[in-house]
Amino acid sequence: MITIQRAADRYSADYGWLKSSFSFSFADYYDPSNLQFGPMRVLNDDWIASGEGFGMHPHREMEIITIVLRGVLEHKDSLGNRAETTWGGIQRMSAGTGITHSEYNTSETEPLELLQMWFLPGERGLNPSYETTAFNTAGLTDKWVPVASSAPVAGEVAEIHQDMTVYLSEPAAGKPITFAQTAGRKVFLMVLEGDIRINGDTVLSRRDAARIEEMPELTVISDDGARIMLIDLP
Template sequence: MITVRHASDRGQANFGWLQSRHTFSFGSYYDPHHMGFSALRVINDDIVSPAAGFDTHGHRDMEIISLVLEGEIEHKDSQGNRQTLPAGEFQLMSAGRGIYHSEYNASSTQALRFLQIWIEPNEQGGEPGYQQKDFGKQAGSTIIATPTGEDGTLRIKQDARLLQLILPPSESVTLSLEAGRHAYVHQVAGTLDVETTSLAPGDGAKIEDVPHLTFSNKGNETSQALVFDLP
Protein backbone atom coordinates (compact mmCIF):
# COMPACT_ATOMS: atom_id res chain seq x y z
CA MET A 1 0.00 0.00 0.00
CA ILE A 2 1.26 3.48 -0.91
CA THR A 3 -0.21 6.50 0.88
CA VAL A 4 0.71 9.99 -0.36
CA ARG A 5 1.25 13.01 1.87
CA HIS A 6 1.03 16.02 -0.49
CA ALA A 7 3.34 18.98 0.01
CA SER A 8 0.40 21.38 0.25
CA ASP A 9 -1.06 19.40 3.18
CA ARG A 10 2.01 19.78 5.42
CA GLY A 11 2.03 21.92 8.52
CA GLN A 12 3.47 25.43 8.34
CA ALA A 13 5.40 27.75 10.60
CA ASN A 14 6.58 31.30 9.92
CA PHE A 15 8.77 33.04 12.49
CA GLY A 16 10.03 35.76 10.16
CA TRP A 17 13.62 34.52 10.15
CA LEU A 18 12.42 30.91 9.64
CA GLN A 19 9.82 29.48 7.30
CA SER A 20 9.20 25.77 7.73
CA ARG A 21 7.01 23.03 6.30
CA HIS A 22 6.37 20.03 8.57
CA THR A 23 5.61 16.60 7.11
CA PHE A 24 4.80 15.33 10.62
CA SER A 25 3.58 17.01 13.82
CA PHE A 26 6.23 19.38 15.14
CA GLY A 27 6.28 22.41 17.44
CA SER A 28 2.94 24.19 17.36
CA TYR A 29 1.72 22.06 14.44
CA TYR A 30 -0.17 19.02 15.70
CA ASP A 31 -2.05 16.45 13.66
CA PRO A 32 -2.78 13.12 15.39
CA HIS A 33 -2.91 11.43 11.97
CA HIS A 34 0.65 12.53 11.15
CA MET A 35 2.86 11.84 14.15
CA GLY A 36 5.59 10.07 12.20
CA PHE A 37 6.01 6.79 10.38
CA SER A 38 7.77 3.81 11.94
CA ALA A 39 10.99 5.24 13.46
CA LEU A 40 10.81 8.35 11.23
CA ARG A 41 9.59 11.21 13.41
CA VAL A 42 10.36 14.53 11.67
CA ILE A 43 10.92 15.89 8.15
CA ASN A 44 11.07 19.68 8.19
CA ASP A 45 11.77 21.71 5.06
CA ASP A 46 13.38 24.84 6.53
CA ILE A 47 14.25 28.19 4.93
CA VAL A 48 16.44 30.38 7.16
CA SER A 49 17.04 34.08 6.51
CA PRO A 50 20.61 35.38 6.02
CA ALA A 51 22.71 35.48 9.21
CA ALA A 52 19.86 33.94 11.23
CA GLY A 53 19.51 30.51 12.77
CA PHE A 54 18.73 28.22 15.67
CA ASP A 55 20.33 29.34 18.94
CA THR A 56 22.02 26.78 21.18
CA HIS A 57 19.52 24.16 22.34
CA GLY A 58 19.59 20.56 23.52
CA HIS A 59 18.54 17.13 22.29
CA ARG A 60 18.82 13.61 23.58
CA ASP A 61 18.07 10.12 22.22
CA MET A 62 17.44 11.22 18.64
CA GLU A 63 19.24 10.70 15.33
CA ILE A 64 19.16 14.08 13.53
CA ILE A 65 19.99 14.22 9.83
CA SER A 66 20.38 17.44 7.85
CA LEU A 67 20.66 17.80 4.08
CA VAL A 68 21.50 21.26 2.76
CA LEU A 69 19.62 22.11 -0.43
CA GLU A 70 20.72 25.75 -0.82
CA GLY A 71 23.34 27.78 1.05
CA GLU A 72 25.50 26.65 3.97
CA ILE A 73 24.94 25.70 7.63
CA GLU A 74 27.34 26.85 10.32
CA HIS A 75 27.26 24.13 13.00
CA LYS A 76 28.58 24.23 16.58
CA ASP A 77 27.96 21.69 19.35
CA SER A 78 28.92 20.83 22.91
CA GLN A 79 31.22 18.02 21.67
CA GLY A 80 33.55 20.65 20.23
CA ASN A 81 32.50 20.23 16.62
CA ARG A 82 32.55 23.43 14.56
CA GLN A 83 31.73 22.71 10.93
CA THR A 84 30.33 24.29 7.79
CA LEU A 85 27.86 22.15 5.89
CA PRO A 86 27.55 23.21 2.22
CA ALA A 87 24.77 22.38 -0.22
CA GLY A 88 24.64 18.69 -1.12
CA GLU A 89 26.26 17.38 2.07
CA PHE A 90 24.64 15.21 4.72
CA GLN A 91 25.07 15.66 8.46
CA LEU A 92 24.13 13.08 11.09
CA MET A 93 24.16 14.11 14.74
CA SER A 94 23.51 11.35 17.28
CA ALA A 95 22.20 13.10 20.39
CA GLY A 96 22.77 10.10 22.65
CA ARG A 97 22.59 10.95 26.36
CA GLY A 98 22.54 14.66 25.52
CA ILE A 99 24.06 17.25 23.23
CA TYR A 100 23.71 21.02 22.75
CA HIS A 101 24.12 22.62 19.34
CA SER A 102 23.39 25.66 17.22
CA GLU A 103 22.71 25.83 13.47
CA TYR A 104 23.08 29.14 11.61
CA ASN A 105 22.88 30.39 8.07
CA ALA A 106 26.56 30.98 7.26
CA SER A 107 25.69 33.67 4.68
CA SER A 108 24.78 37.28 5.43
CA THR A 109 23.18 37.74 2.01
CA GLN A 110 21.65 34.42 0.85
CA ALA A 111 18.89 32.28 2.33
CA LEU A 112 19.61 28.79 3.63
CA ARG A 113 17.31 25.89 2.79
CA PHE A 114 17.76 22.48 4.34
CA LEU A 115 15.88 19.33 5.33
CA GLN A 116 15.87 18.51 9.03
CA ILE A 117 15.10 14.83 9.66
CA TRP A 118 14.67 13.08 13.02
CA ILE A 119 14.78 9.30 13.43
CA GLU A 120 14.13 7.67 16.80
CA PRO A 121 17.10 5.48 17.85
CA ASN A 122 16.86 1.86 18.97
CA GLU A 123 19.27 2.45 21.87
CA GLN A 124 19.07 4.98 24.66
CA GLY A 125 21.86 7.12 26.08
CA GLY A 126 25.37 6.54 24.86
CA GLU A 127 28.01 8.91 23.59
CA PRO A 128 26.80 11.72 21.33
CA GLY A 129 28.33 11.75 17.85
CA TYR A 130 28.74 13.89 14.76
CA GLN A 131 29.23 12.79 11.14
CA GLN A 132 29.29 14.74 7.88
CA LYS A 133 29.86 13.63 4.29
CA ASP A 134 29.28 14.54 0.64
CA PHE A 135 28.02 11.48 -1.26
CA GLY A 136 27.98 13.16 -4.66
CA LYS A 137 25.20 13.20 -7.21
CA GLN A 138 25.59 9.86 -8.94
CA ALA A 139 22.59 8.67 -10.94
CA GLY A 140 20.69 5.78 -9.35
CA SER A 141 20.49 4.96 -5.65
CA THR A 142 23.27 5.84 -3.19
CA ILE A 143 23.21 4.52 0.37
CA ILE A 144 23.72 7.39 2.81
CA ALA A 145 23.18 5.88 6.28
CA THR A 146 23.21 2.32 7.67
CA PRO A 147 23.21 0.75 11.16
CA THR A 148 26.82 -0.40 10.73
CA GLY A 149 28.35 2.51 8.83
CA GLU A 150 29.46 0.04 6.17
CA ASP A 151 31.12 1.11 2.92
CA GLY A 152 31.68 4.66 4.11
CA THR A 153 28.05 5.36 5.00
CA LEU A 154 26.97 7.38 8.01
CA ARG A 155 26.29 5.14 11.02
CA ILE A 156 22.78 5.54 12.43
CA LYS A 157 21.61 4.11 15.75
CA GLN A 158 18.52 2.42 14.33
CA ASP A 159 17.73 -0.56 12.10
CA ALA A 160 17.15 1.86 9.25
CA ARG A 161 18.77 2.87 5.99
CA LEU A 162 18.66 6.14 4.10
CA LEU A 163 19.16 6.23 0.35
CA GLN A 164 19.54 9.16 -2.02
CA LEU A 165 17.78 8.55 -5.32
CA ILE A 166 18.79 10.59 -8.36
CA LEU A 167 17.17 9.77 -11.70
CA PRO A 168 17.71 11.64 -14.97
CA PRO A 169 14.68 11.88 -17.30
CA SER A 170 13.42 8.53 -18.65
CA GLU A 171 15.49 6.54 -16.11
CA SER A 172 14.16 4.04 -13.57
CA VAL A 173 15.43 1.84 -10.75
CA THR A 174 13.92 -0.99 -8.70
CA LEU A 175 14.54 -1.51 -5.00
CA SER A 176 13.51 -4.44 -2.80
CA LEU A 177 11.90 -4.17 0.61
CA GLU A 178 12.18 -7.07 3.06
CA ALA A 179 9.00 -8.58 4.48
CA GLY A 180 7.62 -6.66 7.45
CA ARG A 181 9.60 -3.51 6.74
CA HIS A 182 8.33 -0.06 5.82
CA ALA A 183 9.55 2.62 3.44
CA TYR A 184 9.06 6.35 3.21
CA VAL A 185 9.88 8.48 0.17
CA HIS A 186 10.39 12.24 0.38
CA GLN A 187 10.53 13.98 -2.98
CA VAL A 188 13.19 16.70 -3.02
CA ALA A 189 13.29 17.94 -6.63
CA GLY A 190 11.67 17.06 -9.94
CA THR A 191 8.92 14.48 -10.20
CA LEU A 192 8.94 10.76 -9.49
CA ASP A 193 6.61 7.84 -10.09
CA VAL A 194 6.66 5.21 -7.33
CA GLU A 195 4.98 2.30 -9.05
CA THR A 196 1.83 4.07 -10.34
CA THR A 197 1.90 6.87 -7.73
CA SER A 198 3.27 10.26 -8.82
CA LEU A 199 5.18 12.56 -6.46
CA ALA A 200 5.99 16.26 -6.86
CA PRO A 201 8.54 18.28 -4.82
CA GLY A 202 7.70 18.19 -1.11
CA ASP A 203 5.38 15.19 -1.45
CA GLY A 204 5.93 12.10 0.65
CA ALA A 205 4.76 8.51 0.41
CA LYS A 206 4.27 5.90 3.14
CA ILE A 207 4.89 2.42 1.78
CA GLU A 208 3.76 -0.83 3.42
CA ASP A 209 3.53 -4.44 2.21
CA VAL A 210 5.17 -3.76 -1.16
CA PRO A 211 8.15 -6.13 -1.70
CA HIS A 212 9.54 -4.44 -4.82
CA LEU A 213 9.41 -0.74 -5.70
CA THR A 214 10.01 0.66 -9.16
CA PHE A 215 10.95 4.34 -9.26
CA SER A 216 10.63 6.10 -12.63
CA ASN A 217 11.33 9.63 -13.81
CA LYS A 218 8.83 10.51 -16.53
CA GLY A 219 9.52 14.24 -16.29
CA ASN A 220 11.88 16.56 -18.14
CA GLU A 221 14.31 17.31 -15.30
CA THR A 222 16.44 15.26 -12.95
CA SER A 223 14.53 13.77 -10.03
CA GLN A 224 15.96 13.71 -6.49
CA ALA A 225 14.35 11.84 -3.61
CA LEU A 226 15.22 10.42 -0.20
CA VAL A 227 14.15 6.84 0.48
CA PHE A 228 13.96 5.57 4.07
CA ASP A 229 14.05 1.80 4.70
CA LEU A 230 12.48 1.47 8.16
CA PRO A 231 11.63 -1.24 10.70
Protein backbone atom coordinates (compact mmCIF):
# COMPACT_ATOMS: atom_id res chain seq x y z
CA MET A 1 0.00 0.00 0.00
CA ILE A 2 1.33 3.42 -0.99
CA THR A 3 -0.11 6.63 0.43
CA ILE A 4 1.08 9.72 -1.44
CA GLN A 5 1.52 13.17 0.07
CA ARG A 6 2.13 15.75 -2.63
CA ALA A 7 4.44 18.65 -1.81
CA ALA A 8 1.71 21.18 -2.61
CA ASP A 9 -0.74 19.45 -0.23
CA ARG A 10 1.44 19.96 2.87
CA TYR A 11 0.50 22.63 5.37
CA SER A 12 2.73 25.67 4.77
CA ALA A 13 3.56 28.57 7.07
CA ASP A 14 5.28 31.84 6.09
CA TYR A 15 6.73 33.94 8.91
CA GLY A 16 8.90 36.07 6.63
CA TRP A 17 12.26 34.93 7.98
CA LEU A 18 11.01 31.32 8.08
CA LYS A 19 9.05 29.44 5.45
CA SER A 20 8.11 25.91 6.46
CA SER A 21 6.07 23.00 5.09
CA PHE A 22 4.86 20.37 7.56
CA SER A 23 4.47 16.72 6.57
CA PHE A 24 2.81 15.93 9.93
CA SER A 25 0.74 17.84 12.48
CA PHE A 26 2.93 20.53 14.01
CA ALA A 27 2.50 23.92 15.71
CA ASP A 28 -0.64 25.63 14.32
CA TYR A 29 -1.39 22.71 12.01
CA TYR A 30 -3.37 19.88 13.59
CA ASP A 31 -4.90 16.97 11.72
CA PRO A 32 -5.83 13.98 13.90
CA SER A 33 -5.43 11.70 10.88
CA ASN A 34 -1.88 12.92 10.27
CA LEU A 35 -0.10 12.71 13.61
CA GLN A 36 2.66 10.24 12.82
CA PHE A 37 3.85 7.32 10.71
CA GLY A 38 5.24 4.62 12.97
CA PRO A 39 7.60 6.48 15.33
CA MET A 40 8.01 9.33 12.80
CA ARG A 41 6.33 12.36 14.33
CA VAL A 42 7.64 15.47 12.51
CA LEU A 43 9.16 16.33 9.14
CA ASN A 44 9.53 20.07 8.55
CA ASP A 45 10.92 21.39 5.27
CA ASP A 46 12.39 24.75 6.37
CA TRP A 47 13.75 27.81 4.57
CA ILE A 48 15.50 30.24 6.94
CA ALA A 49 16.61 33.72 5.89
CA SER A 50 20.21 34.88 6.38
CA GLY A 51 21.03 35.92 9.93
CA GLU A 52 17.84 34.35 11.32
CA GLY A 53 16.99 31.25 13.31
CA PHE A 54 15.50 29.71 16.42
CA GLY A 55 16.64 31.01 19.80
CA MET A 56 17.19 28.77 22.81
CA HIS A 57 14.19 26.45 23.30
CA PRO A 58 13.67 23.11 25.07
CA HIS A 59 12.95 19.55 23.88
CA ARG A 60 12.24 16.32 25.75
CA GLU A 61 11.84 12.64 24.82
CA MET A 62 12.45 12.99 21.09
CA GLU A 63 15.10 11.87 18.60
CA ILE A 64 15.81 14.75 16.20
CA ILE A 65 17.62 14.37 12.86
CA THR A 66 18.50 17.40 10.73
CA ILE A 67 19.69 17.22 7.12
CA VAL A 68 20.99 20.50 5.71
CA LEU A 69 20.25 20.81 2.00
CA ARG A 70 21.75 24.25 1.38
CA GLY A 71 23.71 26.67 3.51
CA VAL A 72 25.19 26.25 6.98
CA LEU A 73 23.32 25.51 10.22
CA GLU A 74 24.85 26.62 13.54
CA HIS A 75 23.82 24.66 16.65
CA LYS A 76 24.40 25.51 20.32
CA ASP A 77 22.96 23.65 23.30
CA SER A 78 22.81 23.44 27.08
CA LEU A 79 25.35 20.59 27.08
CA GLY A 80 28.00 22.99 25.79
CA ASN A 81 27.98 21.70 22.22
CA ARG A 82 28.53 24.08 19.34
CA ALA A 83 28.70 22.88 15.73
CA GLU A 84 28.05 23.80 12.12
CA THR A 85 26.41 21.44 9.63
CA THR A 86 26.07 21.70 5.85
CA TRP A 87 25.18 19.32 3.00
CA GLY A 88 27.21 16.18 3.58
CA GLY A 89 26.62 16.26 7.33
CA ILE A 90 23.94 14.92 9.65
CA GLN A 91 22.94 16.47 12.96
CA ARG A 92 21.46 14.15 15.58
CA MET A 93 20.10 15.30 18.93
CA SER A 94 18.59 12.97 21.53
CA ALA A 95 16.50 15.22 23.75
CA GLY A 96 16.00 12.51 26.38
CA THR A 97 15.25 13.91 29.82
CA GLY A 98 15.66 17.46 28.52
CA ILE A 99 17.92 19.71 26.45
CA THR A 100 17.83 23.35 25.36
CA HIS A 101 19.30 24.43 22.02
CA SER A 102 19.38 27.13 19.35
CA GLU A 103 19.67 26.85 15.57
CA TYR A 104 20.74 29.73 13.33
CA ASN A 105 21.66 30.61 9.79
CA THR A 106 24.79 32.65 10.43
CA SER A 107 25.31 33.63 6.78
CA GLU A 108 24.82 37.33 6.05
CA THR A 109 23.76 36.66 2.46
CA GLU A 110 22.63 33.09 1.84
CA PRO A 111 19.40 31.36 2.94
CA LEU A 112 19.45 28.04 4.80
CA GLU A 113 17.38 25.07 3.67
CA LEU A 114 16.97 21.96 5.79
CA LEU A 115 14.81 19.01 6.70
CA GLN A 116 14.22 18.46 10.40
CA MET A 117 12.68 15.19 11.55
CA TRP A 118 11.50 14.09 14.97
CA PHE A 119 11.09 10.45 15.99
CA LEU A 120 9.72 8.95 19.17
CA PRO A 121 12.60 7.25 21.01
CA GLY A 122 12.68 3.52 21.54
CA GLU A 123 13.32 4.17 25.23
CA ARG A 124 12.33 7.08 27.44
CA GLY A 125 14.52 8.69 30.09
CA LEU A 126 17.75 8.71 28.06
CA ASN A 127 20.54 11.13 28.86
CA PRO A 128 20.43 13.99 26.34
CA SER A 129 23.17 13.90 23.71
CA TYR A 130 24.25 15.51 20.46
CA GLU A 131 26.48 14.60 17.52
CA THR A 132 27.31 15.52 13.95
CA THR A 133 28.45 12.97 11.40
CA ALA A 134 29.52 13.17 7.76
CA PHE A 135 28.75 11.13 4.66
CA ASN A 136 30.42 11.06 1.25
CA THR A 137 28.16 13.06 -1.08
CA ALA A 138 29.91 11.57 -4.10
CA GLY A 139 29.08 8.06 -2.84
CA LEU A 140 25.28 8.39 -3.05
CA THR A 141 25.03 7.36 -6.70
CA ASP A 142 22.84 4.31 -7.34
CA LYS A 143 22.81 2.99 -3.77
CA TRP A 144 21.12 3.49 -0.42
CA VAL A 145 23.61 5.12 1.93
CA PRO A 146 22.70 4.95 5.65
CA VAL A 147 23.22 8.30 7.37
CA ALA A 148 21.41 7.63 10.68
CA SER A 149 20.61 4.28 12.24
CA SER A 150 20.14 2.29 15.43
CA ALA A 151 21.96 -0.66 13.86
CA PRO A 152 25.76 -0.98 13.69
CA VAL A 153 26.77 0.29 10.24
CA ALA A 154 30.23 0.52 8.70
CA GLY A 155 31.37 4.13 8.45
CA GLU A 156 30.37 7.20 10.39
CA VAL A 157 26.59 7.06 10.83
CA ALA A 158 24.55 9.06 13.34
CA GLU A 159 23.26 6.78 16.12
CA ILE A 160 19.52 7.20 16.62
CA HIS A 161 17.75 5.61 19.59
CA GLN A 162 14.95 3.98 17.63
CA ASP A 163 14.77 0.80 15.52
CA MET A 164 15.11 2.60 12.17
CA THR A 165 17.52 3.73 9.47
CA VAL A 166 17.61 6.89 7.34
CA TYR A 167 19.09 6.43 3.84
CA LEU A 168 20.02 8.91 1.11
CA SER A 169 20.48 8.06 -2.55
CA GLU A 170 21.05 9.70 -5.93
CA PRO A 171 19.86 7.25 -8.61
CA ALA A 172 21.41 8.01 -11.99
CA ALA A 173 19.17 8.64 -14.98
CA GLY A 174 17.52 5.45 -16.18
CA LYS A 175 19.15 3.17 -13.62
CA PRO A 176 16.78 1.41 -11.18
CA ILE A 177 17.63 0.83 -7.53
CA THR A 178 15.68 -1.52 -5.26
CA PHE A 179 14.89 -1.73 -1.57
CA ALA A 180 13.59 -4.86 0.19
CA GLN A 181 11.00 -4.07 2.83
CA THR A 182 10.96 -6.47 5.79
CA ALA A 183 7.52 -7.83 6.62
CA GLY A 184 5.73 -5.75 9.24
CA ARG A 185 7.88 -2.67 8.71
CA LYS A 186 7.16 0.67 7.05
CA VAL A 187 9.00 2.87 4.53
CA PHE A 188 8.80 6.64 4.26
CA LEU A 189 10.18 7.91 0.95
CA MET A 190 10.69 11.57 -0.03
CA VAL A 191 12.03 13.06 -3.24
CA LEU A 192 14.49 15.82 -2.37
CA GLU A 193 15.26 16.76 -5.97
CA GLY A 194 14.04 15.48 -9.35
CA ASP A 195 11.33 13.00 -10.26
CA ILE A 196 11.04 9.25 -9.73
CA ARG A 197 8.76 6.31 -10.41
CA ILE A 198 8.11 3.62 -7.79
CA ASN A 199 7.52 0.08 -9.08
CA GLY A 200 6.97 1.42 -12.57
CA ASP A 201 3.82 3.48 -12.12
CA THR A 202 3.73 5.70 -9.01
CA VAL A 203 5.28 9.06 -9.95
CA LEU A 204 6.75 11.38 -7.33
CA SER A 205 8.20 14.84 -7.94
CA ARG A 206 10.31 17.23 -5.86
CA ARG A 207 9.32 17.09 -2.16
CA ASP A 208 6.52 14.59 -2.79
CA ALA A 209 6.49 11.76 -0.24
CA ALA A 210 5.15 8.22 -0.02
CA ARG A 211 4.20 6.25 3.09
CA ILE A 212 4.60 2.61 2.14
CA GLU A 213 3.39 -0.54 3.90
CA GLU A 214 3.07 -4.20 2.95
CA MET A 215 5.20 -3.99 -0.20
CA PRO A 216 8.07 -6.49 -0.03
CA GLU A 217 10.20 -4.79 -2.69
CA LEU A 218 10.44 -1.26 -4.04
CA THR A 219 12.06 -0.37 -7.34
CA VAL A 220 12.87 3.30 -7.87
CA ILE A 221 13.89 4.78 -11.22
CA SER A 222 14.42 8.33 -12.41
CA ASP A 223 14.47 9.37 -16.05
CA ASP A 224 16.76 12.35 -15.42
CA GLY A 225 18.41 11.57 -12.08
CA ALA A 226 17.16 12.43 -8.59
CA ARG A 227 18.06 12.78 -4.94
CA ILE A 228 15.87 10.85 -2.49
CA MET A 229 15.55 9.96 1.18
CA LEU A 230 14.21 6.63 2.43
CA ILE A 231 13.45 5.81 6.05
CA ASP A 232 12.96 2.22 7.21
CA LEU A 233 10.64 2.25 10.25
CA PRO A 234 8.98 -0.22 12.63
